[in-house]
Amino acid sequence: MxxxxxxxxxxxxxxxxxxxxENNVAQWGKMNxxxxxxxxxxxxxxxxxxIICKRAFIGRIFGRLALKNSVKDDHPMMKKAPASPEVIxxxxxxxxxxxxxxxxSLMEGHARFSNLGFIHPFFGKMTKEQIGYLAYKHSDHHLRQFNS
Structure with a gap:
C-alpha cells in the first residue's frame, strides 16, 4: 500500500x-x-x-473498526465521505x-513527520503507519475527484 x-x-x-x-471540475461532491x-x-x-478537530462521538464508538477497514488495503476512499467541520x-x-x-510544502514536510500523538477526529489514535496510508488515500481521493 x-x-x-x-x-x-x-x-x-x-x-x-x-x-x-482553476478549471478542474469535480466528478462528485459539492466542492470546487x-x-x-x-x-x-x-x-x-x-x-x-x-489544526485541532473536535472528536466525533460516533467515532468514539465506531472509529477503531472503521480505521481498520479504511487502511486494510489499497482500495480508494468512498466518495462523499464526511469531513470534520474544522476542515470544511x-x-x-x-x-x-x-x-x-x-x-x-506540507506534502514535502512528511519527510520529517513528527506528530506521533495524532488523534483523528473520527478514527481516534493512529499509528504512524496508519497515518501514512490514510494521508495518501485522502489526497488520492480528492485528486481523483478532480481528474488528477
Whole structure:
C-alpha cells in the first residue's frame, strides 16, 4: 500500500497537485477545485497538529473498526465521505496558487513527520503507519475527484 511517508508516493501526489488548475471540475461532491485544495491543505495541517478537530462521538464508538477497514488495503476512499467541520471550506474563491504551494510544502514536510500523538477526529489514535496510508488515500481521493 502507498504511504505518504515514501518519497516516490509524495512525488507522485505533488505531480498530480501541480497538474490541477482553476478549471478542474469535480466528478462528485459539492466542492470546487479551490475549496478542495484548501481543504486538503487544512487536512495536512490537522495531521501535523496545527489544526485541532473536535472528536466525533460516533467515532468514539465506531472509529477503531472503521480505521481498520479504511487502511486494510489499497482500495480508494468512498466518495462523499464526511469531513470534520474544522476542515470544511465554505468560501468559494481565494488564492488558488498559494493554496497549492502550501499543500505541496506540507506534502514535502512528511519527510520529517513528527506528530506521533495524532488523534483523528473520527478514527481516534493512529499509528504512524496508519497515518501514512490514510494521508495518501485522502489526497488520492480528492485528486481523483478532480481528474488528477
Amino acid at each position: 502507498k504511504t505518504i511517508f515514501e518519497q516516490a508516493t509524495r512525488d507522485e501526489l505533488i505531480n498530480r497537485i501541480n497538474s490541477l488548475n 477545485v479551490y475549496q478542495m485544495v484548501k481543504h486538503c491543505r487544512m487536512w495536512e495541517e490537522m495531521i501535523n497538529g496545527d 471550506v465554505t468560501e468559494t474563491s481565494g488564492d488558488f496558487s498559494t493554496e497549492k504551494k502550501k499543500w505541496i
